[in-house]
Amino acid sequence: MKFSIKRSNFIDGINKVSRAISNKTTIPILTGIKIDATKKGITLTGSNADISIQTLIDSKDHDNELAISEPGSIVLPARFFSSVVKKLPDEMMSMSVRDDFQTVIKSGNSSFTINGLDASNYPHLPKINTDKSVKLSGDLFKEIIHQTVIAVSNQESRPILTGVHFALKNSQLLAVATDSHRLSQRKVALPNNKASYDVIIPGKSLMELSRMIDQHSDVEMRLSENQVLFLMGNTSFYSRLLEGNYPDTSQLIPDDSTTQVQFEAPALLAAIERASLLSHASRNNVIQMSLKPGQDNVTITGNSPDVGNVKEDLKPKAIKGKDLSISFNPDYMKDALKSLGNTMVNIDFLSALRPFTLLPTEDHQKNFVQLITPVRTF
Amino acid sequence: MKFSIKRSNFIDGINKVSRAISNKTTIPILTGIKIDATKKGITLTGSNADISIQTLIDSKDHDNELAISEPGSIVLPARFFSSVVKKLPDEMMSMSVRDDFQTVIKSGNSSFTINGLDASNYPHLPKINTDKSVKLSGDLFKEIIHQTVIAVSNQESRPILTGVHFALKNSQLLAVATDSHRLSQRKVALPNNKASYDVIIPGKSLMELSRMIDQHSDVEMRLSENQVLFLMGNTSFYSRLLEGNYPDTSQLIPDDSTTQVQFEAPALLAAIERASLLSHASRNNVIQMSLKPGQDNVTITGNSPDVGNVKEDLKPKAIKGKDLSISFNPDYMKDALKSLGNTMVNIDFLSALRPFTLLPTEDHQKNFVQLITPVRTF
Known part of the structure; x- marks a missing residue:
């Protein structure tokens, strides 16, 4: 193997595949980066137990200033x-590999010789059946990921809940995640897609993927039995799928409510964040919200005998229904409000012990619903 | 105690004294911030075993929008x-303390009640005798700190070497630090100061202090038996002194040399940083420098059987004297070159086993000298 390349473009490729490389792996060769030089260009590969990333630095793209004088791998x-x-x-910079896998790297007056490993011992990437595929715009796919991964469980006791459930049926994509305390669900109409599938993708893979998605380009998602491949331009992102049946979440979101309130999401978020300073300093991480539609008033309170107490008076944009006092974990509310950004939010309650929903006021189709289970404090 | 204040200015004061407050302290009241409201304004105090910081938010400064309706402490x-x-x-924002030390903090529609502690149990700050004092401009004092703390030892086995030795004598201030592998010395002429003193200030205190120094204002340093006080505007920074005798370093810096070389400091730093990537990956953190005045050439090499090797060819700005090959820890060289910034540096060698010196080329008075001990590799 022997080639020269524009260093900044090579670094871009290395950065992409490095996301998949961990030093903690038990398979020594996976702490390495695989470099293949062929007529097409330089292919870089990084992998761990969960994800693999491969990217091509194209020899036809003149900006790469790539000149391959001898193909090979290391x-x-x-x-x-x-x-x-x-x-x-x-x-x-230039790179050349000698017969003993020693690799000489040169740039300016600097010369490194690095001990390499035989690339033929590097594991093969999975082959993906291309029957089932969905193409989405980068910004929409990023949005779906951000709206759902917040509700993914980080506890390995129920591994299935550490993933996001993606189901495509009747030209509609449904993405759902729940850690059993809260749930986040996003629907997207895909009128031209007649395929049907049902998979669970690890939340960690999706978070890593979302950092690589260019919001101005498309992402194609291809599925096999136990792997998913995301294609983004010259880069392929592979993730394993979670095995098992995702719990049925279709009946969890209530249709009716007895108290409805509307807030500017950022104003409510700021008040919840202040109240959570106190709940975080105390033993149980719970705050109370008291809604009084008759007085057009909502208060948030928190109390800890050790630390002190907090009271926030809020003026909702709209409020109606019955009086209600409800307790919940402020961190779930913070995550939910952050995912909404700078919009108005409708919060619908049934009772102090039933889950309540958050919906963007503008979202009349209920495409993005979040559900939070209250905490019983009596 | 009861007052109202412009929140951003209050935050500035809190940030200043918080530098001295640690959560790891064994004295519970020192995890707190002391707030005193008097006619002069609000005095904030933070302290740990090594340093104490006190700052006044002046009631006469109208920008503070400070209105004290009841003096007191908490x-x-x-x-x-x-x-x-x-x-x-x-x-x-406003603050008011009740009889039971509960403190109510209000701002907008938000209200916090925090359990406070009796301020009369807070330790008193040391009294500093004002006989011995030095005033320096902020930028000069910052420079002295940065140039010396790099050579301070971080090993508690010889506590005295964790400090910087400040000696004022014959209208000259001498600041020296050494960890016994390298030494950094800065001289400053103070023609108007007839005082004389000799103290060792903990390196950690100086690093914390340097973050607080405004380079456009003066710093006054006042000394007592076992404490030093730095006065900066409305802020007082106290540090304990290290007890003991600092080793005599006056004979360590060699007067003569047999090989002299001159580099642009940033170019040499970049080459050393590359070579150190290899030495850090190998077991012994050592690189070799080979100087050949006859060939106008300097090479840096590093070698590790496990990882590989590196070679850097350098073109010095000037070189003369005998051929020499010398080994050293690249991290000491990196620290030394970084402290020099974008200047030319003279490096003077005696032999492969004798310490060598780094001096800014412009510095004909030898006000800033750094010394590095080579490593024996044969």
Whole structure:
């Protein structure tokens, strides 16, 4: 293997696949980055037990200033190699591999020789059946991820809840996540897609993926039995799927309510954040919300014998229905409000012990619903 | 105690004294921030075993919008109180203390009640004798600190070396630090100061202090037997002194040399940083420098059987004397070169086993000298 390349473009590729590389792996070769030089260009691969990322630095793209004089492959220690490439002095760099896998890297007056590993020992990436595929715009896909991963469980006791449930049926994509205390659900109409599938994608994979999505480009999602592949331009992102049946969440979102209130999401978020300072300093992380439609008034209170107490008076944009006092974990409310951004939010309550819903006021189709279970304090 | 104040100015004061407050202290009241309201204004105090910081929010400064309706004192849990004040909704805030030390904090529609502690149990700050004092401009004092603390030891086995030795004699201030592998020395002429003293100030205190120094204002340093006080405007910074005799460093800096080389400091730093990537990945953190005045050439090499090797070719700005090959810890060289910034540096060598010196080329008075001990590799 022998090639020269524009260093900044090489670094971009290394950064992409490095997201999949962990130093904690028990398989030594996976601490490395795989570099393949072919006629098409330089293909970089990084992988761990859950995700694999592959990207092509295209020889046809003149901006890469890529000149391959000898094809071949090598695996180099990822973290060390990446820090070397980033520190090299010149705009251009060259790499050449000797028969004993020693790799010489040159740039300006600097020369590194790095001990490499035989690339033929690197695991093969999964082959993905291309029957089932969905294409979405990058910004929409990012939005779906951000709106659902917040409700994913981070406890391994029920592994299935650490993923987001993606179901495509009747030209509608439904993404749902719940940690059993709260739920977040997003619907997207896909009128031109007649496919049907039902998978659970690990929340961690989706978070890593969302950092790589370019909001101005499309993302294609391809499914096989136990793997999913996301295609983004020259980059492929593979994730394993979670096995098992996701709990049925279709009956959880209530249709009716007895108290309805409307807030500017950022104003409510600021008040909840202040109240949570106190609940975080006390033993039980709970705050109370008291709604009095007759007085056009909502108060949030928190109390801890050790630390003190807090009271927030809020003026809702609209409020109607019955008086209600309800207790909940402020962190669930914070996550839910943050995911809404700078909009108006409708919160609908049934009783002090039944889950309540948050919906963007503008969202008449109920495409994005969040559900929070209250805490019993009596 | 009862007052109202412009919140942003109150936060500035809280941030200043919070630097001295640690949650790890074994004295519970020191996890708190002390607030005193007097005619002069609001005095805030934070303290730990090593340093204490006190700042006055002046009632005469109209920008503070300070209105004290009842003088008094309270101690509040620092971290919680600080996060509450930062999150309050309004530009203004008020505080009032009840008889049971419960403190009510109000801003906009938000109201916190925090359990406080009796301020009379807060330790008194040391009294400082004002006979011995030095006044320096903020930028010069910051420079002296930055140039010396890099060489301070972080090992508690010889506590005296964790400090910087400040000696004032014959109208000259000498600041020296050494961890026994390297030394950094700064001289400053103080023609108008006839005082004489000799103290060792903990390196950690100086680093914390340097973050607070305004480079456009003066710093006054006042000394007592076992404490030093730095006065900066309305803020007082107290530190304990280290007890004991600092080793005599006056004979360590060699007067002569057999090989002299001159570099642009940033170019040499970049090459050393690259070479250190390899030395950090290998077991012994050492690189070699080979100087050949006859060939106008300097090379840096590093070698590790596990990882690989590195070679950097350097073109010095000037070089003369004998051929020399010398080994050293690249981290000491990196620290030394970083402290020099964007200047030319002269490096003078005696032999492969004798310490070598780094001096800014412009510095003909040798006001700032750094010394590095090489590593024996044979």
